[in-house]
Amino acid sequence: MLNAGNTLQESVALQRAALKKIIEEPLRDAAQAVAAAWGSRAALNAELGRLFPGVPHCRYLYVMNIDGVQISDNVGAAGVSEADFGRNRSHRPYMRESQPATGFLLSRSYITLRERRPGLTAIQIVRSATGAAVGFLGADFYLHDLPLTRARFEEQHQWxxxxxxxxxxxxxxxxxxxxxxxxxxxxxxxxxxxxxxxxxxxxxxxxxxxxxxxxxxxxxxxxxxxxxxxxxxxxxxxxxxxxxxxxxxxxxxxxxxxxxxxxxxxxxxxxxxxxxxxxxxxxxxxxxxxxxxxxxxxxxxxxxxxxxxxxxxxxxxx
Structure with missing residues (x-):
């Protein structure tokens, strides 16, 4: 299967749109559930563990406050990891992109710090019962885990x-x-x-x-x-x-x-x-x-x- 006629950038945009359709709704629903556990590390971890299976192909779920500081542990398929609690993520690539009005952001791909392989992060704003933004729900993905359509990119034949x-x-x-x-x-x-x-x-x-x-x-x-x-x-x-x-x-x-x-x-x-x-x-x-x-x-x-x-x-x- 070819992405015939598309530039490399257009092919990337098509893949990102397909990923967004898979990820956006589950993460929005998870952010609403997380809001009820706000303020308690243990409660957040428990809620993330319950929500994790519902976010397809995710490596880790975690919660940050409005300043980008992580206030939960990382929760993944292997359970809870305390390694990043208190970590300031405000300078990571996914936190420096402009947040859309919908409150959902699918970051551009970047090289992960731990495995040094391409990954991306989805961010969803978490709002309190009054509608105020209190922080963010983050979901990390590795590109090799994602079920992309993987239509083969065909370079345009031009000088x-x-x-x-x-x-x-x-x-x-x-x-x-x-x-x-x-x-x-x-x-x-x-x-x-x-x-x-x-x-x-x-x-x-x-x-x-x-x-x-x-x-x-x-x-x-x-x-x-x-x-x-x-x-x-x-x-x-x-x-x-x-x-x-x-x-x-x-x-x-x-x-x-x-x-x-x-x-x-x-x-x-x-x-x-x-x-x-x-x-x-x-x-x-x-x-x-x-x-x-x-x-x-x-x-x-x-x-x-x-x-x-x-x-x-x-x-x-x-």
Whole structure:
């Protein structure tokens, strides 16, 4: 299942909305029940223990006064923990966000202090019988406990440019390209790579031109990356040890265009003695080409858009 067409931020917002629907009502009901036990640590702990099973997927429930100081213990599936009684939570991320008028807040995710893993906190205002705000009910959740829809996020296929290390950019005019072993035998290297991608199941390649090596992934062993040194890359016999594999029907890059993409990477390697390609990547399934130049700037773009760009474009963009 894909979140097709959504940005990363839009996909996150959809997940947060789904979580809010699960958490908000149980926490609001729990806050109303907690109000009756206000003022007694023992009574609050007892009430939290009774309420805890009704707040789905929660790790801990606890109560804070209006200043954010915890006035109950932590209550969880294992029982009562006294570790945080009296703790001032006013500076934690979830207490520094603006409280909505409804009195319910689902915080942004943050890294927890104890387990140092992503979590989030839901806060509900607790009101007295007269309607005055007396404090907060807090509920902590770990992201790996939550039953998110987990629709797979699909990145949008569009050109993205990312600037690199400023210290490298500032020194770019003081460097020139040094010819590598891969540069000297690039025709052979690209012939080997094309053969492996078209007929032998290699679907992702990362060519490190300056250091004369490549990192790659294959369909027969997709979870592990492998490394080619220059000796393997310049020897066509390397192709003999990889089984024949039909070209994947769901690849976004037509196999007839792989060579043109590789040749364009080669051209960018020699585009200029100061601005030149250091690393080039190609993934057949998402159809994206990745480029990192000598100035440490990086570009990621769809293969067809990449082939439309001429030398003048890249000299103006890097």
């Amino acid at each position: 993205r440019q990312l600037r690199g290390d400023p210290s490298i950019r500032s020194q770019v005019f003081h460097q020139t390209r040094s010819e590598s072993e891969m540069d000297r035998q690039l025709g052979t290297v690209l012939g080997v790579v094309e053969e492996l991608m078209v007929d032998h199941g290699m679907y992702h390649i990362m060519l490190h031109f300056s250091s004369s090596r490549a990192v790659y992934w294959t369909l027969d062993d997709p979870y592990r990356y492998r490394l080619f040194d220059i000796q393997a890359l310049v020897d066509p016999d390397t192709c003999l040890v990889y089984p024949k594999h039909p070209y994947p029907s769901d690849a976004l890059v037509p196999k007839e265009r792989i060579r043109a993409i590789l040749d364009t990477l080669s051209s960018l390697r020699f585009i200029d003695e100061t601005f030149y390609l250091r690393t080039g990547t190609l993934n057949l399934f998402n159809g994206m080409v990745g480029l990192t130049f000598s100035c440490d700037g990086s570009h990621y773009m769809p293969w067809d858009e990449f082939l439309k760009r001429d030398v003048a474009f890249w000299l103006g963009s890097v």
